[in-house]
Amino acid sequence: KAGVTQTPRYLIKTRGQQVTLSCSPISGHRSVSWYQQTPGQGLQFLFEYFSETQRNKGNFPGRFSGRQFSNSRSEMNVSTLELGDSALYLCASSHDTYEHYGYTFGSGTRLTVV
Amino acid sequence: AQTVTQSQPEMSVQEAETVTLSCTYDTSESDYYLFWYKQPPSRQMILVIRQEAYKQQNATENRFSVNFQKAAKSFSLKISDSQLGDAAMYFCAYRSESPSNTGKLIFGQGTTLQVKP
Numbered sequence: 001k002a003g004v005t006q007t008p009r010y011l012i013k014t015r016g017q018q019v020t021l022s023c024s025p026i027s028g029h030r031s032v033s034w035y036q037q038t039p040g041q042g043l044q045f046l047f048e049y050f051s052e053t054q055r056n057k058g059n060f061p062g063r064f065s066g067r068q069f070s071n072s073r074s075e076m077n078v079s080t081l082e083l084g085d086s087a088l089y090l091c092a093s094s095h096d097t098y099e100h101y102g103y104t105f106g107s108g109t110r111l112t113v114v
Numbered sequence: 115a116q117t118v119t120q121s122q123p124e125m126s127v128q129e130a131e132t133v134t135l136s137c138t139y140d141t142s143e144s145d146y147y148l149f150w151y152k153q154p155p156s157r158q159m160i161l162v163i164r165q166e167a168y169k170q171q172n173a174t175e176n177r178f179s180v181n182f183q184k185a186a187k188s189f190s191l192k193i194s195d196s197q198l199g200d201a202a203m204y205f206c207a208y209r210s211e212s213p214s215n216t217g218k219l220i221f222g223q224g225t226t227l228q229v230k231p
């Protein structure tokens with residue numbers, strides 16, 4: 001059974017640009033959550049999608065957005081990149097009914113903004 | 115709002131020995147789930163163990179067990195017979211039962227565990 005796949009693994013972008021990150025959940029999982037991990041702020045919840053709808057959102061500016069496709073794959077977009085957006089972005093998927101069993105994470109995308 | 119606190123930024127243990135990582139949380143809810151995740155240098159977060167708040171029995175997964183004290187809002191992880199492969203950053207996480215918090219884990223700041231041969 002394939003795990004959660006995140007692409008790309010690494011990205012280097014220039015301040016002001018925009019970036020799109022991709023996450024393919026485990027087959028059968030319809031919930032996808034995104035997290036930002038930085039040394040200073042730790043792991044912070046960005047948003048969660050289920051059946052192509054955003055169900056929950058964290059405290060991030062509107063430059064951070066996402067979407068989910070009918071096959072449950074999700075993308076996260078950050079516009080007008082700032083230096084402070086440099087982070088490891090993790091996505092996690094779960095089977096909605098058994099969400100409390102835990103979430104399966106991908107290996108993340110390391111974004112560096114220069 | 116719920117918070118999770120891991121007061122030990124770093125811990126070390128001798129191979130084959132036992133180590134306990136601490137976690138406390140703050141919540142006004144009565145139903146929730148608690149997790150311990152491990153993040154090795156490969157970056158992937160791996161679920162180690164989970165605990166339902168309504169269960170009094172402490173969860174156990176092979177060499178990993180928890181000490182869940184609901185009244186004290188404490189959720190510590192005990193690793194027995196530590197192995198070199200246990201070296202990683204460990205995160206304690208809280209998930210609310212509330213539908214408005216769907217998909218959201220609240221993480222502690224993490225504890226880096228070093229295993230000495």
